[in-house]
Amino acid sequence: MNAYSRYVAKKVFWYGLTLVIAIGLNFILPRLIEGNPVSMIASKMTSGMTDSDSIKRVYETFTVEFGIDQPLWTQFGIYLKNLFTGNLGTSFGLYPKPVTDILASAVPWTVGLQLPAILVGWLIGNLLGAIAAYRKGVFDKVLFPVALFINSIPFFTLAIIMLYVFALSLKWFPLSGDMTSRWYHS
Numbered sequence: 001m002n003a004y005s006r007y008v009a010k011k012v013f014w015y016g017l018t019l020v021i022a023i024g025l026n027f028i029l030p031r032l033i034e035g036n037p038v039s040m041i042a043s044k045m046t047s048g049m050t051d052s053d054s055i056k057r058v059y060e061t062f063t064v065e066f067g068i069d070q071p072l073w074t075q076f077g078i079y080l081k082n083l084f085t086g087n088l089g090t091s092f093g094l095y096p097k098p099v100t101d102i103l104a105s106a107v108p109w110t111v112g113l114q115l116p117a118i119l120v121g122w123l124i125g126n127l128l129g130a131i132a133a134y135r136k137g138v139f140d141k142v143l144f145p146v147a148l149f150i151n152s153i154p155f156f157t158l159a160i161i162m163l164y165v166f167a168l169s170l171k172w173f174p175l176s177g178d179m180t181s182r183w184y185h186s
Helices: 003-032 037-045 052-065 072-085 099-135 137-152 155-169 179-184
Strands: none
Touching: 003 072, 037 052, 099 137, 099 155
16 A cells, blocks of 8 residues: 555544544433433423323423434434434424524525635735745744734634624624615614
8 A cells, every 4th residue: 555545544534533423422412411302392382281191291202203212322323324314303492493404594604604704814814924925024024923823713713703893893794694684674
């Protein structure tokens, strides 16, 4: 096996291991939290009810619906099957909304916020680096570390900073919602 194949195999191994660990943590961490999401949903649904048998039936129905009555390994198998078929289930917090609907509504806004942040961070970082390399001297000693710093800012952090500057301070964009709600309701 040549050096390039070993390098690729090593990268694939580490990416695969990271994926397995992320999937495992995503499954187990919510189950380690105190309380039961079914209790929360059932209490919302049964508020105002006085019949204890009806309340118990609602709780049991949600327990079966979310598979909490199954052993942990069975739950994990169902979780993996659903994950790889694209069925992310029903949201506990926004019951009965499917998780895929929540993600689908968030993706355009996430891309719309991240893409400009990525482009601005890349442009500013590379521009400062190019100026520092071209001018040398003081520019190189000052701008190079600044360029490295800006280029190393995580894109989501830069997105939050841009949100603060352009939406909160300058009020050029809405802080939440979309542009149509800002223009029609202001």
